[in-house]
Amino acid sequence: MNKQYHLDHILQFIHETTYHDCPPEVQYRAQLCLLDVIGSLCGGRQTLLSPIVHKHALDAFGGDQATLLLNGTRCSAPGAAMANGMTIDAMDIHDSYRQSLGHAGVHVFPTVMAVSEQIEATTERSISGEAFLTAMVVGYDIACRAAVILHATACDYHTSGAWGAVSSAAIYSRLHGLSAEQTRHALGIAEYHGPRSQMMRCIDHPTMLKDASGWGAMAGISSGMLAASGFTGAPALTVEAPEIAADWQDLASRWLIMEQGFKVHAVCWWAQPAIEAVLGLVRDHNIAVGQIQQIEIETFAKATRLAHPRPATTEQAQYSLPYPVAAALLASSDEDSSQQVWPGVGPKQLLEDYLHDERVLSLADKIVLIEAPDITERFPGRFLARAKITLTDGSTYACGDTTFRGEADFPLTDAELRTKYRWLACDVLFAERVAAIEETVFELPMLATIQPLLDLLAPPAENL
Secondary structure, X not given: OOHHHHHHHHHHHHHHOOXXXXXXXXXXXXXXXXXXXXXHHHHHOOOOHHHXXXXXXXXXXOOOOEEOOOOOOEEOHHHHHHHHHHHHHHOOOOOEEHHHOEOOHHHXXXXXXXXXXXXXXXXXXXXXXXXXXXXXXXXXXXXXXXXXXXXXXXXXXXXXXXHHHHHHHHHHHHHHOOOHHHHHHXXXXXXXXXXXXXXXXXXXXXXXXXXXXXXXXXXXXXXXXXXXXXXXXXXXXXXXXXXXXXXXXXXXXXXXXXXXXOOOOOOXXXXXXXXXXXXXXXXXXXXXXXXXXXXXXXXXXXXXXXXXXXXXXXXXHHOOOHHXXXXXXXXXXXXXXXXXXXXXXXXXXXXXXXXXXXXXXXXXXXXXXXXXXXXXXXXXXXXXXXXXXXXXXOOEEEOOOEOOOOEXXXXXXXXXXXXHHHHHHOOOOOHHXXXXXXXXXHHHHHOOOOHHHHHHHOOOOOOO
């Protein structure tokens, strides 16, 4: 592909894609992704992380351009995107793209929302529902492609915020109508200033740093603002390097928002197959939790680093493999499990108040993690696990390679995604507001402004 054509193709996609260029299934998927990430926002608002980043946004990013969602206070657009993105990331149950080894919606939605509010606060323009959803579609594509390229060309494994910054700059450039040259600079500034944080350090030492997605959103919006003012940046290699042109060729024909996976459990993507493998064994063989002597889990090398069986914090619990497996087992064995709205591990098991249940911790201690070279070889093309359960009487039960519900090739139904949203939102919002948000998300293409959605998302949560 000619270098100039390659760049023009990307810039045209960023600026010229319309809502009606998106196939109907892409339009609808954008609404489902929006609903899912709002559910994650509701989950994240219950964490200790969220009020800390809200206060920081108000202290460090003054202004009156955009809203701290489910809080009601306002600050600058970069500050709001940072705090809202970090709040979503605080409950690790947002969408994921397998090949990106990370998450797009967690920064795409906060960026589109904050920049839309910024435009309405500083100009006479309103952002329509169609424009909002189209910006999300564009953001997902830029994010996921930049992610794949960064992983293929960088020597270290960086968090989602690294490539999320590039996507957020593209969203800013689109919504503000920057010129092609300004957009080029915005993308280059964002790639240069984006958080090149090392993901495996976070896996080994889980803290509130998480996936740097909120920081990437902040960096991306700031980059767009700088470029609009004449600040210049070096070319973004994930966008302009000639050797990666093929990764951008099928823009506007292959829509990566359609290839997102959705989580059942609010823990690292890499723990999901192990949870499903163990739950499947227990279900298929009618195993009582009290009979279990040991659980061996074979999986890929990176997943074996999720070795935090007795987490002291929400972050350690979400970057654990033994703890959520144990929590899921006990939740499925509870007498009232048939009455559960959603079958996943969520805030009830992961917030600090719930991390001291000795039944869960004792069961987590019985879990042994083993790297399986054949599964590692297939990663990241496939996320797989195998499990073997040994009972106190010496009998054993084992399963073969197991994936998990929510993967792009083993998807949740639309009805299940709506149920998941309600499960998370009803923890912090009254039922009427939960229903109104869902209804408004699916009315968005008919709305001339996003204000009805903002009116529902801006006020403080009722049940915090």
